[in-house]
Amino acid sequence: MKNPVYLKILFLVLSGILGILGGIEFWELRHYKETVVVSEDFTEKIMLSEYLPSLKGTWGDTPIYIYDSGVPGGSMLILGGTHPYEPATSLAAYVIMENIEVTSGKVYIIPHANMSASTLGMLGNAYIKYYHIETQWGEKKYRVGDRGTNPLDQWPDPFTYVHYPSTQNLAYQDIRNLNRTFPGRPDGTLTERISYAIMELIRNENIDIFFDFHEASLMYPVVSTYVAHDRAMDISMMAAMMLSATQFPMKSEASPKNLRGLTHREVGDFSNTLALLMETPEAFIDRVVGRMSEELMLEGKDEFLQTAAEKGLVYCDYDINEGFPDALGNMIIGTPMDYRVGRHLSGTLEALNWMNQFFPDKAMSVTFPNYVDVMTNGSGYYLHDPSKADPSRVFEN
Amino acid sequence: MLVFLDTIIHYFYFVMTGFFAILLLKNLFKREKRKGLIYDIVYSYVIMVFILRVIGIK
Numbered sequence: 144m145k146n147p148v149y150l151k152i153l154f155l156v157l158s159g160i161l162g163i164l165g166g167i168e169f170w171e172l173r174h175y176k177e178t179v180v181v182s183e184d185f186t187e188k189i190m191l192s193e194y195l196p197s198l199k200g201t202w203g204d205t206p207i208y209i210y211d212s213g214v215p216g217g218s219m220l221i222l223g224g225t226h227p228y229e230p231a232t233s234l235a236a237y238v239i240m241e242n243i244e245v246t247s248g249k250v251y252i253i254p255h256a257n258m259s260a261s262t263l264g265m266l267g268n269a270y271i272k273y274y275h276i277e278t279q280w281g282e283k284k285y286r287v288g289d290r291g292t293n294p295l296d297q298w299p300d301p302f303t304y305v306h307y308p309s310t311q312n313l314a315y316q317d318i319r320n321l322n323r324t325f326p327g328r329p330d331g332t333l334t335e336r337i338s339y340a341i342m343e344l345i346r347n348e349n350i351d352i353f354f355d356f357h358e359a360s361l362m363y364p365v366v367s368t369y370v371a372h373d374r375a376m377d378i379s380m381m382a383a384m385m386l387s388a389t390q391f392p393m394k395s396e397a398s399p400k401n402l403r404g405l406t407h408r409e410v411g412d413f414s415n416t417l418a419l420l421m422e423t424p425e426a427f428i429d430r431v432v433g434r435m436s437e438e439l440m441l442e443g444k445d446e447f448l449q450t451a452a453e454k455g456l457v458y459c460d461y462d463i464n465e466g467f468p469d470a471l472g473n474m475i476i477g478t479p480m481d482y483r484v485g486r487h488l489s490g491t492l493e494a495l496n497w498m499n500q501f502f503p504d505k506a507m508s509v510t511f512p513n514y515v516d517v518m519t520n521g522s523g524y525y526l527h528d529p530s531k532a533d534p535s536r537v538f539e540n
Numbered sequence: 541m542l543v544f545l546d547t548i549i550h551y552f553y554f555v556m557t558g559f560f561a562i563l564l565l566k567n568l569f570k571r572e573k574r575k576g577l578i579y580d581i582v583y584s585y586v587i588m589v590f591i592l593r594v595i596g597i598k
Contacts, residue, residue: 146575146576146577146580148569150577150580151568151569151580151584154580154581154583154584154585155568155584155587157584158584158585158587158588159588161585161588162588162591162592165588165592165598166592166595166597166598169592169597169598170597173597197543263598295593295596295598297550298550298553299549299553330541330542330543331542331546332546333546336543
């Protein structure tokens with residue numbers, strides 16, 4: 144039986160309406176800009192394409208914020224948003240950017256290392272697109288992106304991803320995963336070129352210490368951990384011990400030599416920097432959690448994950464009822480955003496402190512809010528109102 | 541050169557997606573098999589995925 148043409152057109156129109164409604168949301172996420180009010184010590188903003196011109200005009204190009212004290216000292220690079228679906232990483236970078244004081248040395252911060260990946264949501268699971276942070280002057284809205292580069296910018300994926308230069312075979316989708324494409328190559332895929340440009344930044348600017356901020360599911364053994372390249376192991380072990388004794392539980396792990404493409408391995412191998420990666424606990428990305436809401440992203444409380452924790456299946460402290468105490472006596476209930484941001488802040492400061500002690504020739508003096516500050520006042524306290532700030536200090540990402 | 545080739549392949553896939561969108565549209569109105577109403581709905585719905593990709597939305 145032949146169906147009437149008007150019915151086919153009707154279905155097409157209805158699907159078109161759904162397509163437009165969905166498309167508007169996708170378009171808004173792709174083009175939404177986050178604002179940041181940089182601190183008074185900010186000196187310059189450049190683009191990553193300065194280190195690899197072929198990135199210019201692509202969604203792989205991303206801003207680099209520079210804070211140069213003008214006083215001789217070491218240099219530091221911080222990456223937030225290598226995996227944008229781990230949003231405490233970019234938020235921690237923003238808190239640093241808005242409050243940092245640099246009295247010696249030079250600091251480079253890239254809040255969205257994979258800008259392209261921050262412009263789409265995760266497939267499946269009804270992931271949220273944005274999250275909001277309460278401040279003293281109102282709400283700030285931030286994107287929650289994907290793990291890998293947007294397929295609109297890098298497509299198709301191969302059947303097998305052969306990592307360059309190791310030739311190790313990796314999962315096909317990891318060709319769009321910035322933390323599997325280091326050290327990259329200048330004539331590779333978009334993600335490989337982003338990696339290469341970051342490597343060029345590290346090599347050309349003689350970056351002394353490199354931090355790659357991440358978040359991990361609680362059922363992943365490397366959660367709440369520093370992962371350190373060989374040369375940074377002393378720093379990471381001392382920093383982890385100090386943090387565990389004085390602030391929050393932190394582990395330290397050596398970067399595996401047979402797992403290629405990750406920053407803590409390749410950045411250390413292909414430059415002289417001290418490479419560290421940090422993982423905080425993000426309940427939102429655990430496979431067993433229930434409804435994936437903004438509340439789960441910000442508070443990290445999930446009853447299914449609680450059951451997993453009670454069965455000994457998670458690799459860090461987790462309790463959604465009474466919480467667990469940190470070294471300062473705070474009761475941590477779930478995995479709140481402030482806890483995760485604070486971990487990155489103090490994790491950076493503590494490692495920097497130990498670099499200064501182990502390598503006095505690379506010493507630098509930097510201050511910004513730490514774990515105690517953020518746990519006391521909240522992350523939003525340290526985010527400034529763009530409408531009242533000097534316009535020359537307001538940027539969009 | 542490799543970046544250029546990569547870009548060509550990248551855009552070729554968009555062109556290919558457009559081709560399949562047109563093919564699906566043709567099959568929505570003219571097809572020999574699976575003529576049930578439910579297939580009209582499936583064709584109409586699936587076309588949108590291809591269109592959203594072609595116009596760079598998703």
